Amino acid sequence: MSDAPSIKKSGKTGKRKKSSSPKSGKSPKSKGSSEPTSPKGDPPMTEIAGNSCFRHHKEVKYFCELHEEVLCDDCLTTAPYTTSQTKICKIEEAYRKRFASTYQLLNSHIFPKRDQLKSQIGKINSKLDEVRAAKGLIEKDMKTEFSAMNERLNSSFGTKVALLEYDVLELQSDLDRIDYVINNIHGANSDITGFLSKYTEIRDTTDLILAKPFRTEIDVDSNSLPKELIEIRENVVQYPALKNLLETKDEIIWKLTHEGVSTCKVDENTQKELAEWAKLTEKFSSELARYRMICEYCGIPLDNISVNTNCSRNSGNRHYFNKVN
Known part of the structure; x- marks a missing residue:
């Protein structure tokens, strides 16, 4: 029972210490007054200054590498972060590290694969045009004679188109994943905490993009339609x-x-x-x-x-x- 008051006192003193930080936080005005040196600063970090910790509603300043979470000063005094100090770094450092690795991956692998996927879709669409043209010529010749043959032709045509369109949908889903990563990269500067909270998902998506192969051979033959x-x-x-x-x-x-x-x-x-x-x-x-x-x-x-x-x-x-x- 005697320990409870001491905890409250330590909590109050902790709050007083943190309440003094906004006063010390007025120092950025002095930084802001030195306009010539402002370009050397980190513009994205000025935007994150308004973001608050969801536990203590205080400004986030750190990032836990182990738990992939943004932290404030009070978070460092609570479990489990008191035992993982070596995994905690400044939020600016965590952002730069993750943004740089993702952006490098984007330029070296994601963009080239996006171009390959678009090129493959173009080839498949050309093959679709060939199949439709072949179907039209055959259908014109046989339509007036045998309706049953026309039905079998449509069945074969539908199968080929379904296979090709399925390939297009698969490739388009890969492009959608790439667009998802790109959109998150483009919006990272304006929402750093959002980027960090989604970083695991973004990295998993990029791993899936790179690991998932796609067929470059189109094995549908337009000349195999029934004649x-x-x-x-x-x-x-x-x-x-x-x-x-x-x-x-x-x-x-x-x-x-x-x-x-x-x-x-x-x-x-x-x-x-x-x-x-x-x-x-x-x-x-x-x-x-x-x-x-x-x-x-x-x-x-x-x-x-x-x-x-x-x-x-x-x-x-x-x-x-x-x-x-």
Whole structure:
């Protein structure tokens, strides 16, 4: 019980000592009166003079390196700062040190990476233009014939655009982080305590910016959009010739099996010629089978007539041809 009054007295004496500091704080007027020497001072520090400690509501003068906090004179007499004196420095020194390191990092790494990100966005936007142009040409050619193909084209196009736009969003988020650091650096002189309170977050952001890689290769190919109409046209052109060749093969086989022609009576040259024909027709027969297509709805095979007709089972729309596996 006897100790409590002594604590109050020491607190009062401490307040009297601190109240005397504003009187001694009038000395800056004498500094201010010497106008020629004012440029040698630190302009940002004159602005921080009005900032107060949130604990004691007194002018902040120090900075704790260990706890990353600004302190006043009274803070130095309280825990935990009484045990970390070696980590306490003037607020001006803490500001200059952190501002200089961040600003150097900005110039040496952040600005160059920002330029790279912007350049990459430009390349991706150019690739987007290529994809849109390729899509437009293909769509113009096929739109009037097959609506189902157009839907698949839009699906492929949407996937490619989504991938490219996702890359743009990722790069833009990196740029936003860079802008955040830049804005805090630009506003540091006018709000030093704010900068110091955000310094850990700013440094974490700069570390993330430098550590996060970005892809420079654009792996979306505008030429890989589906060109099904062109493939069908090529198949239709090749189909009659292959079909005629297959019919010729069938005719030769039928004659050999049904006309009673004995292979032993056929001279050697004829046998060789027939063997060559058999190989040739077999080759084109397999080729024809590879190009054979039927409608998924009604099963009608693709030929030069059915390609331009409507399917009775597809709600009156065109046939939807697919290759037969």
